[in-house]
Amino acid sequence: MDFTIASILTLDGVTNGAIYALLALATVLVFAVTRVIFIPQGEFVAYGALTLALLQLGQVPGTVWLLLVMAVVASVLDAVAGLRRGLPAAAVATGALKSLAFPVAVCAVAWWAAPRQLPLLFQSLLTLAIVTPLGPLVYRLAYEKLADATVLVLLIVSVGTHFALTGLGLVFFGAEGFRNPSFWDSRFTAGPLTLTGQTLIIFMVSIALIVALYLFFERTLRGKALRATAVNRLGARLMGISTSGAGQLSFGLAAFMGALSGLLIGPTTTMFYDSGFLIGLKGFVAAIFGALASYPAAALGAVFVGLIESFGSFWASAFKEVIVFTLIIPVLLWRSFQHGHHDEEE
Amino acid sequence: MKMMRRNVLIAFVLLVAALPLLPVPEFWITQANYIGLYSLVAIGLVLLTGVAGLTSFGQAAFVGMGAYTAAYLTLTHGVSPWLTIWVGLAFTFGAALLLGWVTLRMSGHFLPLATIAWGLSLYYLLGNIDALGKYDGLLGIPAIEFFGISLNTGRSFYYLLWLLVLLAAFGAIRLLDSRTGRALRAVKGGTTMAEAMGVNTFRLKVTAFVLAALLACVSGWLFAHFQRTVNPSPFGLNKGIEYLFMAVIGGVGHVWGAIVGATVVKVLEEQLQDWLPRLMGTSGNYEIIVFGILLVLVLQYARDGIWAFVEARFPKPQRAVDWGDAPALPHREQPPKGEVVLDVDQARKEFGGLVAVNDVSFQVRAGQILGLIGPNGAGKSTTFNLVTGVLPATRGKVLLRGQPIQSLPSREIAARGVARTFQHVKMIPTMTVLENVALGAHLRGASGVASAVLRLDRAEEKRLLREAQRQLERIGMADRMHELAGNLALGPQRLMEIARALAADPMLLLLDEPAAGLRLKEKQALADVLRQLRSEGMAILLVEHDMDLVMGLVDRVVVMEFGTKLIEGTPEEVQASPAVRAAYLGTEH
Numbered sequence: 001m002d003f004t005i006a007s008i009l010t011l012d013g014v015t016n017g018a019i020y021a022l023l024a025l026a027t028v029l030v031f032a033v034t035r036v037i038f039i040p041q042g043e044f045v046a047y048g049a050l051t052l053a054l055l056q057l058g059q060v061p062g063t064v065w066l067l068l069v070m071a072v073v074a075s076v077l078d079a080v081a082g083l084r085r086g087l088p089a090a091a092v093a094t095g096a097l098k099s100l101a102f103p104v105a106v107c108a109v110a111w112w113a114a115p116r117q118l119p120l121l122f123q124s125l126l127t128l129a130i131v132t133p134l135g136p137l138v139y140r141l142a143y144e145k146l147a148d149a150t151v152l153v154l155l156i157v158s159v160g161t162h163f164a165l166t167g168l169g170l171v172f173f174g175a176e177g178f179r180n181p182s183f184w185d186s187r188f189t190a191g192p193l194t195l196t197g198q199t200l201i202i203f204m205v206s207i208a209l210i211v212a213l214y215l216f217f218e219r220t221l222r223g224k225a226l227r228a229t230a231v232n233r234l235g236a237r238l239m240g241i242s243t244s245g246a247g248q249l250s251f252g253l254a255a256f257m258g259a260l261s262g263l264l265i266g267p268t269t270t271m272f273y274d275s276g277f278l279i280g281l282k283g284f285v286a287a288i289f290g291a292l293a294s295y296p297a298a299a300l301g302a303v304f305v306g307l308i309e310s311f312g313s314f315w316a317s318a319f320k321e322v323i324v325f326t327l328i329i330p331v332l333l334w335r336s337f338q339h340g341h342h343d344e345e346e
Numbered sequence: 347m348k349m350m351r352r353n354v355l356i357a358f359v360l361l362v363a364a365l366p367l368l369p370v371p372e373f374w375i376t377q378a379n380y381i382g383l384y385s386l387v388a389i390g391l392v393l394l395t396g397v398a399g400l401t402s403f404g405q406a407a408f409v410g411m412g413a414y415t416a417a418y419l420t421l422t423h424g425v426s427p428w429l430t431i432w433v434g435l436a437f438t439f440g441a442a443l444l445l446g447w448v449t450l451r452m453s454g455h456f457l458p459l460a461t462i463a464w465g466l467s468l469y470y471l472l473g474n475i476d477a478l479g480k481y482d483g484l485l486g487i488p489a490i491e492f493f494g495i496s497l498n499t500g501r502s503f504y505y506l507l508w509l510l511v512l513l514a515a516f517g518a519i520r521l522l523d524s525r526t527g528r529a530l531r532a533v534k535g536g537t538t539m540a541e542a543m544g545v546n547t548f549r550l551k552v553t554a555f556v557l558a559a560l561l562a563c564v565s566g567w568l569f570a571h572f573q574r575t576v577n578p579s580p581f582g583l584n585k586g587i588e589y590l591f592m593a594v595i596g597g598v599g600h601v602w603g604a605i606v607g608a609t610v611v612k613v614l615e616e617q618l619q620d621w622l623p624r625l626m627g628t629s630g631n632y633e634i635i636v637f638g639i640l641l642v643l644v645l646q647y648a649r650d651g652i653w654a655f656v657e658a659r660f661p662k663p664q665r666a667v668d669w670g671d672a673p674a675l676p677h678r679e680q681p682p683k684g685e686v687v688l689d690v691d692q693a694r695k696e697f698g699g700l701v702a703v704n705d706v707s708f709q710v711r712a713g714q715i716l717g718l719i720g721p722n723g724a725g726k727s728t729t730f731n732l733v734t735g736v737l738p739a740t741r742g743k744v745l746l747r748g749q750p751i752q753s754l755p756s757r758e759i760a761a762r763g764v765a766r767t768f769q770h771v772k773m774i775p776t777m778t779v780l781e782n783v784a785l786g787a788h789l790r791g792a793s794g795v796a797s798a799v800l801r802l803d804r805a806e807e808k809r810l811l812r813e814a815q816r817q818l819e820r821i822g823m824a825d826r827m828h829e830l831a832g833n834l835a836l837g838p839q840r841l842m843e844i845a846r847a848l849a850a851d852p853m854l855l856l857l858d859e860p861a862a863g864l865r866l867k868e869k870q871a872l873a874d875v876l877r878q879l880r881s882e883g884m885a886i887l888l889v890e891h892d893m894d895l896v897m898g899l900v901d902r903v904v905v906m907e908f909g910t911k912l913i914e915g916t917p918e919e920v921q922a923s924p925a926v927r928a929a930y931l932g933t934e935h
Binding site: 037039142145146149150151152153155156157159160161162163164165166167168170171174175278281284285288291292318319321322325326328329332333335336 | 444
């Protein structure tokens with residue numbers, strides 16, 4: 001290996017690492033706020049990339065119908081719960097309409113816009129608008145009822161959700177792979193390296209999002225409310241923070257970051273309905289660097305995972321995944337000696 | 347009712363034995379064989395998830411280890427299957443030990459995460475090794491020969507398989523009804539209580555994980571010789587998740603639930619694979635949508651699975667009392683009355699900048715009750731945790747009969763004769779009162795997994811249960827020993843905890859608010875028991891808010907406030923102290 005190859009591999013690793021960093025941050029966020037180990041994170045990546053791919057083909061993606069169905073089920077469940085609690089029917093109805101308004105509007109726009117093949121940027125925004133609300137809906141339908149269950153039960157729920165979303169991905173997108181067009185086709189050369197516009201976009205968007213997240217948590221009331229919920233759920237509740245609202249918000253952010261990662265990664269690799277899972281898990285391995293608790297450690301871990309992956313695929317391409325996922329063992333070993341006994345009581 | 351349950355069980359075993367003899371279609375036998383293979387794995391998961399409160403998504407990978415070891419060794423080296431099984435078990439043992447050892451020191455969710463990575467890694471590894479045929483796998487594995495009989499048909503293979511399934515099921519049931527089984531269940535609710543009973547929780551968790559992995563490996567060995575071909579796909583992560591699904595849907599806390607779950611999932615899978623592609627118009631593994639949604643719904647609405655409904659109809663029979671003539675357990679030699687048993691010397695605990703216990707010193711003597719009182723937040727419970735090894739002291743010494751114990755883990759302190767109760771009752775609600783108390787005597791027994799499965803532990807088990815009953819009689823709860831602990835009111839739960847502490851035969855008894863939630867009569871009975879223990883020479887440290895009880899019972903009182911020892915003296919001296927009044931009632935200005 002010479003310097004040229006090494007620098008190309010490094011660039012490649014850091015680029016993928018930037019995506020894994022987004023996913024790792026979302027993983028840490030969701031775990032901190034809801035104690036959910038969010039395995040289905042990767043499905044949002046696939047949904048993001050493939051929803052855009054179908055919009056490119058001028059089709060209405062199945063995720064639109066999923067959004068509509070989930071929103072309706074959630075509203076019906078809400079309405080039933082409201083009526084049981086003895087709320088007046090009119091209040092229940094307006095509540096249901098309110099929570100249905102956004103999903104229905106998004107679906108209508110998607111249905112109208114899909115055959116018209118509008119510009120890529122518009123389709124990307126539409127994709128985000130379709131996939132992001134799936135996050136809070138997944139929280140409400142799968143997790144909310146079990147919000148006080150153990151981490152273990154929530155983890156099993158996550159795995160069930162992952163199963164369902166992957167299977168639905170197959171229904172929506174079929175077994176074929178898609179590669180999205182690049183957002184920016186320019187190329188720049190810097191010594192031995194060729195930077196594509198897409199690479200630059202990945203870096204810029206990742207950094208911008210990390211900064212935005214930082215500002216959100218440091219400067220806004222909602223961000224602080226999320227942090228408070230992460231530190232102490234009961235305490236946050238006593239301060240008037242809705243833990244359910246916090247859960248939905250964190251899932252919404254996770255879905256948004258997942259879909260965005262999907263948009264970013266879509267032009268650089270061929271995406272299949274189940275590709276998201278492995279990508280999400282790499283974000284997970286990165287999050288474990290920070291024991292699912294530290295944002296900076298998770299981000300650094302993500303870059304490290306990206307580098308291991310790119311160098312691993314150079315030396316032993318068939319064993320790329322084996323290398324990345326076996327990495328978790330020494331990392332866990334290192335964490336367990338650093339932190340010693342962590343225990344949670346039920 | 348008891349007969350009923352037994353009859354159902356006998357009927358089930360007979361049905362299993364007779365199935366291949368009946369003129370059922372070959373397809374049924376094949377299905378039953380798959381169900382048996384899955385059941386073996388699911389039984390392991392019941393031990394791991396339902397009992398020990400851990401979980402693994404990587405069981406399919408252990409199945410793969412067993413299958414590939416068998417396939418490779420028989421095909422390329424002509425090794426007999428009866429030898430390859432041991433090689434497979436050895437590999438699996440090593441892999442599970444490593445995974446468990448690395449992850450189980452940390453919170454419970456790191457093990458399942460590691461098993462996800464492990465499941466994925468092994469899948470890609472198997473699919474990329476030339477010697478293992480890459481993704482095509484290995485073909486033409488010979489059938490198992492059993493004393494010259496080739497088990498090459500579904501029906502002949504069925505017998506070996508289901509014999510092993512039933513052995514595994516009865517072995518697991520025996521294990522659960524033993525000293526180790528009780529300790530395993532104690533691990534589920536968090537480690538503090540189990541460690542206080544002297545259980546090495548880390549070791550036990552690793553044991554549970556290794557056992558589950560070994561069962562999966564046996565299933566894999568059978569799988570290779572049943573299918574006669576192996577490839578990586580049945581050992582991927584999805585299958586690992588499916589195994590967990592079987593355990594959850596059947597009832598993750600029940601051994602028979604594993605078989606029910608395996609049956610339901612296999613039959614359902616068959617139907618869905620038949621119907622869904624027709625519905626969708628294309629082929630694909632659409633059944634995972636239904637499985638995923640079902641898994642979430644089961645957890646939301648019927649977390650105990652299908653077997654819980656069976657259990658409700660045919661409740662477990664009351665344990666037969668067969669330990670009446672068992673010899674008593676050996677008794678610890680108690681220190682002479684008046685000797686200093688516990689010496690807390692300048693103990694200090696800081697949480698960051700907060701000094702929770704500020705250089706506190708006191709002594710407890712044999713045959714003496716020391717009351718530790720103080721307003722809420724005075725540091726009493728933290729002091730308790732320093733003495734019992736739940737928290738490490740920042741500074742200072744804790745001596746038990748002159749030996750330093752401040753740096754020892756809870757279980758070693760327990761082994762030296764310190765027993766405790768908890769401010770918030772920590773018990774296993776799904777075990778009977780008797781079993782909960784027997785957990786207290788954990789350190790007075792020695793039998794492990796193997797002797798439980800082989801039932802070589804029965805003599806010791808009787809002695810442990812006899813001791814548990816004796817302590818319940820002492821505390822006045824013998825008539826409730828067969829009730830589920832979770833059905834007790836708070837008062838009796840606290841009394842049960844005291845009986846559990848006494849079952850450890852301690853020289854020092856630490857009681858954290860034992861009278862909270864007790865009725866007057868129960869309090870009086872408790873005071874009588876404590877007086878009797880004192881007269882027998884036990885040293886007792888009592889944290890309590892009920893002043894009537896404390897002042898009428900204890901020999902000396904230590905008063906704490908804001909982490910500092912305020913005063914120590916006889917009850918009369920303390921009651922007369924203006925400083926104590928100020929601490930409790932505030933000062934007049």
